[in-house]
Amino acid sequence: MHQLLNSAGDTYVRTATLADWPLIETLHRSCSEHALHRRWGRTRITRRDIERLLDHSRCWIALHATDAVIALASTGPISREPGVFDLGLQVADAHQRRGIGLSLARYAAAHARSRGAHTLAVYAEASNLPILGLVRRLGHPTAFRHEGTHLDVRVPLHRTGAHYPPTPPLAPF
Structure with missing residues (x-):
């Protein structure tokens, strides 16, 4: 089942x-090495990486009218931190800054909240200004913990200023 994103x-x-x-592999080929490294910590993503992601989280893909995947989002619980869900996001370079990432992040936040999460966590390079700006647009981050060149950012889901849609009934088609 498809859900309109924009x-x-x-x-x-x-x-x-x-x-x-x-x-998804085609999506990754459309991303710069810099963008892949920012999201994954490396420039080559394998089928096994996606298998692991799907095993531990709920994932969505955004498809352009041409049926090309232009973004991938994921969220799932962080072990040892009840109520905290991780957010992962990759948007093809040519489709960034068009609201696609924010829309997918809102889907992920709504899903996390519907599963009992109270906090969304984003782990990113401190220099990754686009994702940090997106996180601010999601809500009011309350924690920025530095870990070397990275930040662990936390957004409380119950205090966000954003209006999330209800969790969409997305299912494979």
């Missing part, structure tokens, strides 16, 4: 499955 009507979101690996 008002232009040319981008849809749906739950990702392992069968989407070829589409």
